[in-house]
Amino acid sequence: MYNVNDIVVYKNGGVCRVEEIGTPAFMNTGEDYYKLRSLVYEGSIVYVKVGPSMRRIISAEQAGGFLKGQYKIKSCYHKDYKVREREFREMVNSCELENWLEMLKGICSERTRRSTEGKHLKESDKRFLSRVEGLVGSEFSAALGISKDEATEQVEKVLMAQDNV
Template identity: 25%
Template sequence: MFQIGDYIVYGTSGVCRVEKIGPVDLPDVSKDKLYYTLSPVRNPGGHIYTPVDNQRVVMRPILTEDETEQLMKALPDIAPLTISDEKTVEVLYKHSLSSCDSVRWVQVIKTIHQRKQSRLKAGKKITAVDDRYMRIAKDNLYGELAVVLHKKPDEISSYIRERAGGSAEAAQ
């Protein structure tokens, strides 16, 4: 069970701070059930209410500084996703993002970066699906790393580039 003040990753909502734990005063909600009241970091005025025992949405603690360091070292070796069918690419992105796994987020970013470069060489623009999921993956990854590293989300891309030895693909 998380504690008040903990930072967690909550599904595709990204990093949230646990504000309260207890029953919530909402219509049609049991007063006997414990809920987390979460405040999304990228939407500080918003609140998310979720049962403590929620099994439908992935909730996990944010990475530690050591885990972040390990992720940075592993960046060059993280392979992009394998897309076998263009028709299912969005499902693959959704599944990867909803896993709340930072390595999967990096895979999505690398995959879309490669696809974007390939399309640009062919004189085409990035697809709307790729653009949308790149933004979501970056928001999730950069948001988490920003909290762990005590940086602003817009500083994370350059931080990753430095840590990955200039590998632009990892930070894009």
């Protein structure tokens, strides 16, 4: 169970702060819910039934360890766009940071490859990149107390450096 002010990752809402725990006045279910305020989408509030749809964000130590290169992340980018889109949807919804990092690394690698050919990412890849950058950036930002843009930049730098080792 989480407490008020805990920062969690909710599978459909990204990084959120627990604001309240209880039965919302507009629901007569008698069941407890978490009232989550999104740290990704300003002003967004989500009510989530108390259960296994969330996890705690990574610790500052884990985030710092990643940025120091202590964790090797594989790349995920299937060449078949239909398979890739299905995999990416599943990965985004998994609420698992490792999946998000694999996806981010795969898309960033593809962006670099296409750029050397004078091409841009496909629109679907751009949408997934934007979504996963927001999720990863927000989690590292909350863990390290830095801006989301700075966190995203640092994470991508580490991921791309792993390809060059």
